[in-house]
Amino acid sequence: MNHLDSQATRLALDAAGHAAVHDDMLDRLRTARRRPTVARVRVLQLLHACAPRSLCAAEVMGRAGQGGARISIGTVYRVLHELESRGLLLREWHAGGKALYRPKPPEGEARVRLRCRRTGRTAVLADADLHARLLAAARRAGWNLAGQELVVEAG
Incomplete structure (x- = not known):
């Protein structure tokens, strides 16, 4: 089950205790011309849930595992880079040289x-x-x- 485009899949995820898949999150993926796969949606869910705090790839993988999603570190890195290049995430560098990611705020929001x-x-x-x-x-x-x-x- 890689495609999260149906209402039934969204309800199944909610019933299983995962964070809700918001329609605006799916719309942002579609606007960025990305299919809403399990890995992409889970990474976005985790980053939105932790906002305004930023997470590194290892933290994303660890939190995904706590929620029952098995996503490899390679997949996490690939998804983070892809979502950043499509304008859905922002990357910043921690003083220790570690890349941290967080959701890009909506356009026009004065923050x-x-x-x-x-x-x-x-x-x-x-x-x-x-x-x-x-x-x-x-x-x-x-x-x-x-x-x-x-x-x-x-x-």
Whole structure:
């Protein structure tokens, strides 16, 4: 059972105790021209459930296994890279050189992400005024950051 396109499959997953497969998640996969396979949907579910925290590939694999899904580390890496290249995920680098992944926020959402370089802790601020002021400051400095996520790092 690789294809999660039917209502019956979504209900079976919910009854089995897995996180619900949201229609918007399936729509985002289809928009990215990706078929909603078990691996893709499970990776997206896990990352959405942990948001705003980012996860590395090993954490995604471990959490998938806790939920009963058997996904190899190779499949996890392939899915993460594929979803990032299709614009569904964002990748950031932890101070230790580890790639961390999280869902890309919806377009037009004014969010500022705070991140501590030392601990990796993050917080997301949904503050349109702060977002606009940071964009204006970036423009004055000669940077065009429109449409990009704003991340403030400290530590």
